[in-house]
Amino acid sequence: MKILDWYILKRYLFTFLMMLLLFIPIGITVDLAEKVGKILENKVPFEETAMYYLNFTVYFANLLFPLFLFLSVIWFTSKLANNTEIVAFLSSGVSFSRFLRPYLIGATIVAAFAFILGMYLAPVASQGFNEFKYKYLKKSKNIQQTRDVYRQINDNDYIYVSNFIPKRKLGMNFTYEHFENNELKYKIFADNIRYLEEDSIYRLTSYLKRSFNNGIETVEKERRVDMDFPFELEDLTPVQYAAETKTYGELLDFIAAEKRRGSPNIGRYEVVKLRKWSLPVSIFILTIIAVAVSSVKRRGGMGVNLAFGISIAMIYVFFDKVFGVMAEQSNFPAIVAVWFPNVIFGILAIYLLQNAKR
Template identity: 70%
Template sequence: MKILDWYILKRYLGTFTMMLLMFIPIGITINLAEKIDKILENEVPFIEVAAYYLDFTVYFANLLFPLFLFLSVIWFTSKLANNTEIIAFLSSGVSYWRFLRPYLIGASIVCVGALVLSMYLAPQASKGFNEFKYQYLKKGAEVQETNDVYRQINDSEYIYASNFQPKTYTARNFTLEHFEGNKLKFKLSASKLVFNTVDSTYTLTNLDKRIIGEREDVIIHERVLDTVLPFEFDQLTPVKYIAETLTYNELNDFIDQEKRRGSANMNRYLVVAYKRWSLPVSAFILTIIAVAVSSVKRRGGMGVNLALGITLAFIFIFFDKVFGTIAEQSTFSPLIGVWFPNFTFGILAIYLLFNAKR
């Protein structure tokens, strides 16, 4: 690499690191000021609070790094433009594409780091962050599906419960249906199901078993029955944030399992999986946009570039949140919802790059 590459690359990575170190303590301070009452009220041990804010730092750095990267690139590139350094680079015979190379190298480094963070480190931080939040800050908040739970537990059996209580290991209006091919062979119906944690058995109350015959059905009634059923109780309705806490390979396995079970939260899980790739890729797109809008010396100085950059950054975040939420809460394609901001801003990046003043 030549002097120009090292000069820009060191500023790229140094400014990005400085931006993270500046804003993360501010984020922690704001969050602590908002949560301090509940932390004191619940007498949370200091070591758990410290662990929570360590997880908080990793969790939000992973979510907001595109914003920090975008602003840091605009910041130092605007300084280069105001000091006429970019004009000097281009006047020396360096093409605009050659000038852009160290930015793309920096974006590649950040992208690889973001991939490692989102695939392996952020999931562990997300687990600690969410567990602390629901244990101390949102006591009593419902984090699992509890009404009208429907699952395919294997290739031939389906279950349903109108009311599912994970804390008490109970379910109401429980039904299990067993199929062979497309034919229903028998059906279990119970007014109440209780999971016995000691021996992993189930107690069924007011059980009716209907065996489907060729000419007539056989109905067997039991007041109370202890039996073994082909599913794990704690896997029926995973907590809503479960996908965020799994590494990439674990998440893929979990999604395959939930597809077979007919989970109602599939879109939520797919959005998390697609964002593991889309956020790191956004490093390239936002870097190109930042260079294109800030490499020109403007009459208003750095302030104009920063204002334009902040506006574009918040539009990107707005698109990311809105389309991600739409994909989670509706039948809208999670793939389109997650990648739409990158696609839209990718087109904008190409337009700005080819129309930037050389």
């Protein structure tokens, strides 16, 4: 049986690798065709463009990892079925469960790689991918902004900005409040706050400070003031991809800090965290579904299996996206949103596997 195991395992891994090598260049070509005008217009250095597409490759692969695997398993298993190789295996006394073992071994290898990719490599790639996009590819009129940021920095300090533009490191209508023993000690207002990276300080324009001491109020006004504050620039950066750029340990610390600050985006961050665990599990589920669907020789040949498989893949993506958005935009539990597609398709996998055995 070792010959059978190695034969299927090699086909499993080789076809998956070929699927990645086929679709990733297509994705890069499509993305480059869309963005080449902006890249040339902004005179982006070749080294930065090359690094962007390296990050794009990791980001793109991590995003579509389960679908690539699903289609590759359907492809080569359908070929085995059309060549009646599966019939020969099962006719020799091999049970369907035993026939499935090399697939599960392959799924374990791929799931381990996907786990490492999602925990450590994809966050680094996402950081570079998003930084390049906001630096060079966003038009000034479409610069992404964080709106109405109100954050608790620590037990005594709160900040507010009406808008923050990450590309310019600029915030508007800034307010800073400092409390001691639940009593407001001073409050700072500014029309603008800009982060000066070279000096690691913040520059406030139209500065106004109101201090309160034993019922006496004092007011300070300045046209421009440079100050240091106990908060990081990332406290004002876009929430859309903040969690994606952190390794798992950093993400846990980030979520804990955001909960203490009362952030309204905890659902979005929880979805990112839970998907790092659900992705490897989905690889096993989709592998079983793919084998169950494509191990039977059908009258329509490989095309029928591929059509059926693509339909299942699209339904899976639909469930994953819909429930993910629900968790990000409402109080819908993140754990339900992330794991519900796996539970539903896990039940489907068991049903299809039982039918395939019969």
